[in-house]
Structure formats: C-alpha cells, structure tokens
Amino acid sequence: xxxxxxxxxxxxxxxxxxxxxxxxxxxxxxxxxxxxxxxxxxxxxxxxxxxxxxxxxxxxxxxxxxxxxxxxxxxxxxxxxxxxxxxxxxxxxxxxxxxxxxxxxxxxxxxxxxxxxxxxxxxxxxxxxxxxxxxxxxxxxxxxxxxxxxxxxxxxxxxxxxxxxxxxxxxxxxxxxxxxxxxxxxxxxxxxxxxxxxxxxxxxxxxxxxxxxxxxxxxxxxxxxxxxxxxxxxxxxxxxxxxxxxxxxxxxxxxxxxxxxxxxxxxxxxxxxxxxxxxxxxxxxxxxxxxxxxxxxxxxxxxxxxxxxxxxxxxxxxxxxxxxxxxxxxxxxxxxxxxxxxxxxxxxxxxxxxxxxxxxxxxxxxxxxxxxxxxxxxxxxxxxxxxxxxxxxxxxxxxxxxxxxxxxxxxxxxxxxxxxxxxxxxxxxxxxxxxxxxxxxxxxxxxxxxxxxxxxxxxxxxxxxxxxxxxxxxxxxxxxxxxxxxxxxxxxx
Amino acid sequence: xxxxxxxxxxxxxxxxxxxxxxxxxxxxxxxxxxxxxxxxxxxxxxxxxxxxxxxxxxxxxxxxxxxxxxxxxxxxxxxxxxxxxxxxxxxxxxxxxxxxxxxxxxxxxxxxxxxxxxxxxxxxxxxxxxxxxxxxxxxxxxxxxxxxxxxxxxxxxxxxxxxxxxxxxxxxxxxxxxxxxxxxxxxxxxxxxxxxxxxxxxxxxxxxxxxxxxxxxxxxxxxxxxxxxxxxxxxxxxxxxxxxxxxxxxxxxxxxxxxxxxxxxxxxxxxxxxxxxxxxxxxxxxxxxxxxxxxxxxxxxxxxxxxxxxxxxxxxxxxxxxxxxxxxxxxxxxxxxxxxxxxxxxxxxxxxxxxxxxxxxxxxxxxxxxxxxxxxxxxxxxxxx
Numbered sequence: 051x052x053x054x055x056x057x058x059x060x061x062x063x064x065x066x067x068x069x070x071x072x073x074x075x076x077x078x079x080x081x082x083x084x085x086x087x088x089x090x091x092x093x094x095x096x097x098x099x100x101x102x103x104x105x106x107x108x109x110x111x112x113x114x115x116x117x118x119x120x121x122x123x124x125x126x127x128x129x130x131x132x133x134x135x136x137x138x139x140x141x142x143x144x145x146x147x148x149x150x151x152x153x154x155x156x157x158x159x160x161x162x163x164x165x166x167x168x169x170x171x172x173x174x175x176x177x178x179x180x181x182x183x184x185x186x187x188x189x190x191x192x193x194x195x196x197x198x199x200x201x202x203x204x205x206x207x208x209x210x211x212x213x214x215x216x217x218x219x220x221x222x223x224x225x226x227x228x229x230x231x232x233x234x235x236x237x238x239x240x241x242x243x244x245x246x247x248x249x250x251x252x253x254x255x256x257x258x259x260x261x262x263x264x265x266x267x268x269x270x271x272x273x274x275x276x277x278x279x280x281x282x283x284x285x286x287x288x289x290x291x292x293x294x295x296x297x298x299x300x301x302x303x304x305x306x307x308x309x310x311x312x313x314x315x316x317x318x319x320x321x322x323x324x325x326x327x328x329x330x331x332x333x334x335x336x337x338x339x340x341x342x343x344x345x346x347x348x349x350x351x352x353x354x355x356x357x358x359x360x361x362x363x364x365x366x367x368x369x370x371x372x373x374x375x376x377x378x379x380x381x382x383x384x385x386x387x388x389x390x391x392x393x394x395x396x397x398x399x400x401x402x403x404x405x406x407x408x409x410x411x412x413x414x415x416x417x418x419x420x421x422x423x424x425x426x427x428x429x430x431x432x433x434x435x436x437x438x439x440x441x442x443x444x445x446x447x448x449x450x451x452x453x454x455x456x457x458x459x460x461x462x463x464x465x466x467x468x469x470x471x472x473x474x475x476x477x478x479x480x481x482x483x484x485x486x487x488x489x490x491x492x493x494x495x496x497x498x499x500x501x502x503x504x505x506x507x508x509x510x511x512x513x514x515x516x517x518x519x520x521x522x523x524x525x526x527x528x529x530x531x532x533x534x535x536x537x538x539x540x541x542x543x
Numbered sequence: 544x545x546x547x548x549x550x551x552x553x554x555x556x557x558x559x560x561x562x563x564x565x566x567x568x569x570x571x572x573x574x575x576x577x578x579x580x581x582x583x584x585x586x587x588x589x590x591x592x593x594x595x596x597x598x599x600x601x602x603x604x605x606x607x608x609x610x611x612x613x614x615x616x617x618x619x620x621x622x623x624x625x626x627x628x629x630x631x632x633x634x635x636x637x638x639x640x641x642x643x644x645x646x647x648x649x650x651x652x653x654x655x656x657x658x659x660x661x662x663x664x665x666x667x668x669x670x671x672x673x674x675x676x677x678x679x680x681x682x683x684x685x686x687x688x689x690x691x692x693x694x695x696x697x698x699x700x701x702x703x704x705x706x707x708x709x710x711x712x713x714x715x716x717x718x719x720x721x722x723x724x725x726x727x728x729x730x731x732x733x734x735x736x737x738x739x740x741x742x743x744x745x746x747x748x749x750x751x752x753x754x755x756x757x758x759x760x761x762x763x764x765x766x767x768x769x770x771x772x773x774x775x776x777x778x779x780x781x782x783x784x785x786x787x788x789x790x791x792x793x794x795x796x797x798x799x800x801x802x803x804x805x806x807x808x809x810x811x812x813x814x815x816x817x818x819x820x821x822x823x824x825x826x827x828x829x830x831x832x833x834x835x836x837x838x839x840x841x842x843x844x845x846x847x848x849x850x851x852x853x854x855x856x857x858x859x860x861x862x863x864x865x866x867x868x869x870x871x872x873x874x875x876x877x878x879x880x881x882x883x884x885x886x887x888x889x890x891x892x893x894x895x896x897x898x899x900x901x902x903x904x905x906x907x908x909x910x911x912x913x914x915x916x917x918x919x920x921x922x923x924x925x926x927x928x
Contacts, residue, residue, distance in 0.1 A: 051717060051718070051720070051857065051860055051861075052852050052860075053720070054716055054717040054718075054720050055717055055848060055851050055852055055860065055864050056848075056852070057716075058713055058716070058717060058848065058864060058868055059844070059845060059848035061713075061868075062841075062844045062845075062848070062867070062868060062871035062872075063841060063844070063845070065871060065872065065874075065875040065879075066837055066840055066841045066844065066871060066874065066875065067841075068875070068879070068884060069837050069874070069875060069878045069879060069882065069884070070833075070834050070837050070838075072879070072882035072883070072884045073788070073825065073830060073833045073834065073837070073882060074830060074834075075882075076785060076788045076789055076825075076882060076883075077788060077789060077791055077792055077793065077825065077829065077830040077833070078792070078793065078830060080789060081789040081790075081792050083789075084785055084786050084788075084789030084790075085786075085789060085790070087757075087774075087782075087786065089772070089774050089775060089782070090783075090786045091783055091786065091805060091811045092783070092786045092787055092790050092802045092803075092811060092826075093786065093790070094805070094806075095802045095804070095805055095806050095811075096790065096802050098806060099802070122806060122807070122808065127806055147806060
C-alpha cells in the first residue's frame, strides 16, 4: 500500500505547489493589471490614504491642486481640492473616488501617489508603509502661467473654443484653456451636473479638452502649411506672382474666394505669394495646391506633427492626432489620392486639426523650422523637496529649412501689420500671425482661428486660438484680439 | 496532555497545527475582534475535543474500526441535519448550518471525519475483494457514499461534494492500487459535472464567473435583473478578492495595514474571514508570507503521509492518509478557488478560516494523526502504546 500512499503524497504536494504558483502569478505577474482595473475597490481606497502630491504652477505660490484631510473610521483619507476652482480643468483633470481620474491627475498618478518605480522613492515608501506612516506623493510644478491661463479662460468666456500658448523654443506649454469648462471640485459629488454644462455652442462637453481633443477645420491658418510646402520645395518664392480673378477653377468649377454663396468676392488682380498670405486669398493657395498636389502638402503637414498624437503628459486618450478625416468617422485618412488639393490648400476639405497641433505649427516657424516637443510638467519634486525629474526641452524634428521659416516669419508679420490680422498688433513688439475663418456647413457661422507668435525677431511665445460656431465671426475680428491679450500677458510677465 | 497520552506521536504536526491556528486567529482578530473572540472560544472547544479524543482512544483507536457502519451512518445523519426543518438554516445559498439556541454549527464538517473513518475501515476490510470488482462488496460503500453525495448536492455544498469525492477516490486507489478505478471515478466525475452544469444555474454561474470574471460590456445580472458588468455583479466577490491578493504584492501591506473596507467603512469582500481568508492574508503578508504559509501546509501534509507510511496496519494507514489527503485537498479547493485555479466553491481553509465546526473537525484530524503516529512509533520502538 505504501507505493500508493507515496503517490498520493506526490499528488498533494503538486496541488499545494500549484497554489504557490498561482499566488505568485497574481501577486507578481498580474498585480499591475489588477491594480489598473477601474472597479478595483481596494485601489480606490488605498489611493486616498496616500497624501497625494500637490500640483503647483511654475512656483509654489500658485497651488492648483491640494488635499483635504478627512478622518473616517480610523483611516485618514485625502480628498482632492482645487483651490482655483476650475483652473485649466480639462488639462489638470480630477481625482475622485466615484469617477476615477482624468487629465494630469490620471497620467501622473504614479508620481502623485509616490508609487513610481524610482528606487529610493520606493524604498522610502516601503519604510513608511511598514511603519504605517502616511505615504506622501511627489508634487508637480507645471509650465502653465497662472495669469495668462486665467486671462485666456476669461476671454473665452462661454464661447466654445480653446487657447494654447507655448514657448516656441522649448515647447513649455504656458496656456491650455478649453471652454466651456467646469469646476473640478464638483466632480466627486455633482458629476451629473458637469455633464450638462453647455457653452454658447450648445454642446454639453465641458469635460472635453478642446485644446488637445477638439479637431476643427483649420481654414486659412492651414495656408501656413501650404506656404511652407510651396517655399520649402523650392517651387515658389514669397514674390512668386499670381493673378486673382476672385476665384480659382478646380475640376472645371469655380471656387470663390468668398465664404458664402450670397457674397461676391473682390478680385485682387496681380498679387505675390506674400500678399496672398497677407490678405488670405483662397485662389492663390488653391492654385498652389493644385500645382503641388495633396500628397506634398500633407507630407509637410506630417513634418509639423500631423497624423501623430502630439506628445504631452496628459493621458494618451485625451489627445488626438490631426489630419484628413474620413467623413462621418473620427478616424484619419492617410490615403491622399482622393483629397481635393485646391480646397485642402486653403484649409477646408476634411481637415481636422487640434489647437495644440496648430500651435506647434506656428511654434516651429518661430523656432527656425524645428518643431518643439510640448510639455506641461516642468519639475517633479519628492516629498522631501528633492527633485525627482526635470523636464528637458526636446524637439520633434525639423519641419522646414531655416530659410523657409524666416520667409514665413516675414510673411506672417505682414498679416498683422497690414493684412487680415491687424487686431493682433501689439505696439512696440513685432507680431507674426495668421487668421483663419473656416466654413462650418452653416452659412455665416464660422470656426474662427488665430495663430501667432511674438516677438517675431526673437520669438518667446506662440499662440493658437480657436472659437467655434461664431456667427459672422471672422478669425481676425474675434480670435486675434484674444491671441493679442494672451501674448501681451505672457510677454509682460 | 499530548505528552501524557501519546508520548511517541509525531513531534511536528501539533506545533504546525498550532501555528496555522494562530495565523488564522491573528488575521480574524485583525478583521474583527468580536469574531476572533468567538473563534478563540471554538479553539478552546477544539482543544478540549482533541484532548478527549486522545484520552479516550489512547489505548487503541483501532476499536473504531468495529463501528464503521455507525460512522458511515453518522456521517450521513450529520450531513442531513441541516435539511431538517426548524434546525437547518440557509446561509449564502447553501443549507449547511444547524441552529441550536444561539449556536450555529456546520455538522457536515464533522461528517467529513466520520466518513473518513468509515472509508478507512471499510476499505481495510474489503480491499482485496473490492480490487476484484465484485459488485456485492461495493454495496454498503456505494450506499453510504452515494447518500453523502446526494445530500451534499441537495444542500448545494459543492465544495464539500468535491472534497468527499476526492477523498473517496484517493482511499479507493490507496486500498486497491487499481488506477482504473481512479480513471473510472474521474470519468464519472466529469460526466456528473457536465450534468450538474447543465442542470443547475447555480453551478453554471460559478463556472462562468471562473472563466470570465471580467466583462467589458454589460451582461444580464441575475442578482438585480438589470444589465451590469459581471465584475459588478456575480463575480464581484471573486474579482475583489483577486484585487486584494494583487494588492499584497511581494511583501504585503503588513499585518493590520491591509485595505478591506471602502472609504465609507463598508467591507469590500463578503465572507472575508471564512471562505476568503486567504485573500485577506495574501494582501497583508504578500507573496513571501503566502508561500511560507503554503509551505507550512505542505510540511503538515508530508508529515501526515509519513505517519501513514510508518503505520503498522491497513486501517491506520488508510485513516492517516484519508485525514491528510482530505486536509490537503480542502486547502486546494478553497485556495485554488480563490486564486481562480478552479471554480470557486465555498469551503473553509483548514485551521485558519473562521468557523467553529471547521476548527473542531480539524482538531479531530490532528488527534487522529497523533494517535496513529504514536502507535506506529511505539511499535517501532517495541514499547506498549
């Protein structure tokens, strides 16, 4: 009988060993996946027993997110509090028990909860855990400039739209405002209320970060990309001549310079490329587009970052790539064979561009042709005050030659000094800009844009402003003044 | 006590059992001091029963063999008790409890020990004839064991049913050395499992929870009648238990620092100190502690089989093997269920889980092993036990 007993013993040992293996699987292998599950009730509590790192502006004098300490049944819990009530709400996001997290609160969660894999940090936290002391997360110092951010938000008011501003040399994002906006302090208890906030565009989408998730028809701001392609390929120079009859003929049909069928467009007669940009003449760019072809223009768009999700510290799901959209879907179309090169060239067709992407385009021109890598987090500071990580300004690559950038810089200055963007002019400072007024499908209702950088001879700030559903609102009239004030705030401070 | 009655017993099993009981008691205390006090009381009762068993059977426990049918019928009676109206009580969908006065008791736990005694005695007597496969000799065995299985299914106690089936096959194999019997038994088990799966929604639900605990789309939730994600509905307990285990990681959160309640103070995992005590322990002591704990179980089981190997007679061997294999299998069924190795069936973790009947019956297992080893060692040394 002993042989059978031996075998039974082996079977028993195998069964118990299987348990050790399974435990190892769940506690080592799968632990990360389990932790990331949205319905993990334990993590929800655990995260709130950590003194979450604070979020500051560029200095500790601006506190964007802090904690409210609550003692509950012997546990000390830390709930989020946003003292500035909705400061860059969509970018910062919220951290709640009931609705998890969004924005930087979500993507920087590992740092904010001190669970990033930095060895000394992990060791320190382990000691804290063993001593059942409170774990303190790392705090963030952002690149956002509080005054300019608040100003941009105030200027947007209840209009739907967004403002993005960055340092064109480093990519440090100074302003990222989206409207309509919300107060993150309401996210825990009054979430349903946030879902009903409507802006003037009557879209209940306050939680959407229009700066990175909103894709708008770029209209004439896209002429910068077309002009970049035209100059950089060597096919045109700023002084190349065009005859403008007030329309351009594509596929045998006249495409009017005017935005609405009930308006007659004035004809500029003989103009240069520079003048075409200055006065935003559609027929000039329509002809360039037909000459270069959609592929060349879109290849240049790609060099500026189109068709890629722009890098930023916010969650990947909260950023969208720009490009030609397949009609009726949210997906990008990278087959340019059927693209209409004429309409594409002046920013209509199926283009969908985020304000962040448009800001990157002007930043690249301001930066001598090199696209900067945008970032929001300047510094991560440990609970003991030591610096965990400092942002290193990076680049996404060269989009155009330095000479092309210099030419575009000059041409864009003309827009502000004597063209469509004069309301963005700042006394004593050279401003380079471009207006955009895109058709929305409804007559006399436009998407208004203004993109700019200043000072043009030594760029310190690049801005993109977009306003949705503007009744008779042209980019130069409604968006340019906002860009001007934001630039002034950033250059003055 | 043990020194006096069984001086030559295996020196390992008692300290190991004490260690496991202490681990359980500590974790139960951490989860709720009231329950820990009750559990402490049951441990005292268990030790008393353990002492009485040693005292009463110190001369020769083998006399139990003579009462094998009594044990068999007793096991069925114990299992049947919760079915009696006025006496039984249904908790968590299974009718396993007897309520007398203020005391709850799960008689099925004791039934396990009684059934092992019956099986050991019966197999010892009939092992040769059983091996030949004469139907007549199988009669009493199949009647008693079959009745036990029927009662377990009637009460929806799937964990125990699985355990009893396993013990039966193990002892059948040990006694007859016929691997064909085991194969046949497993075949019947599979056929039975399929039939039960088809026939009982309760079982289907367990298997679905096991295979697909997470859904990305809402499915019909039988608890509310509304569509819901399965992890928010039927598999909630299993899934949250896995989160608890995962949260432990390598080193655990440390005893007393685990998270078992929501911010508002509700317990996250129901049945945490009985069926799911392993996930509570796993969170607090982590992989290192869990591996250690399971190794302690393994040492206990190996000592048990060693006792069985060294025992002098068939009954002793089968008794020790049955008690030990039952102990190991029970551990596997509950911990394996919690770890998603097998579908979850509610059953206690021997010596660790909260539950009076479980503690008492496992102390009886311990008493059995010590009696057998005392006798074997005495025979080896030529001393009169």
